[in-house]
Amino acid sequence: MTEEKQFAIIEELSAFEDWMDRYTYLIACAAELPPMPEEHKTKETLFPGCASKVWLFLSRRDGRIFLECDSDSLIVKGLLSLYYRIFNGETAESVAGTRLFFEKETGLAEHLPPDRLNGMAAFANEVRRFAGATELF
DSSP: OHHHHHHHHHHHHHHHOOHHHHHHHHHHHHHSSSSGGHHHHHHHTTTTTSOEEEEEEEEEETTEEEEEESSSSHHHHHHHHHHHHHTOOBBBHHHHHHOOOHHHHHHHHSSSSSSHHHHHHHHHHHHHHHHHHHOOO
């Protein structure tokens, strides 16, 4: 299921040839991220290693992984919304076994600054670690 979600993201981003249009799309995606409850925005949920402030609260219910996340940067929040779409509500097994490829296929891996790309990889690894992954990327 996570692969299908990544293919959908690739298709959506491929509709934009210009990178400024893709960045505009990411900013629009930020509005799609469900709001994170303020009580979950604590120093314990502040994700380390990101240039922007990023909060991540993970929970598990009925064998499924649920995310609450937010950022003070619209671009990062848009990126978080993509990871949210891929991981949220999926089984722990599916999340732990997910290999992300949409960043490379859409060119995000080439167009994002290295620190932002590393921060997003760390974010995805944290979600996968919570789900039980032993092999991280």
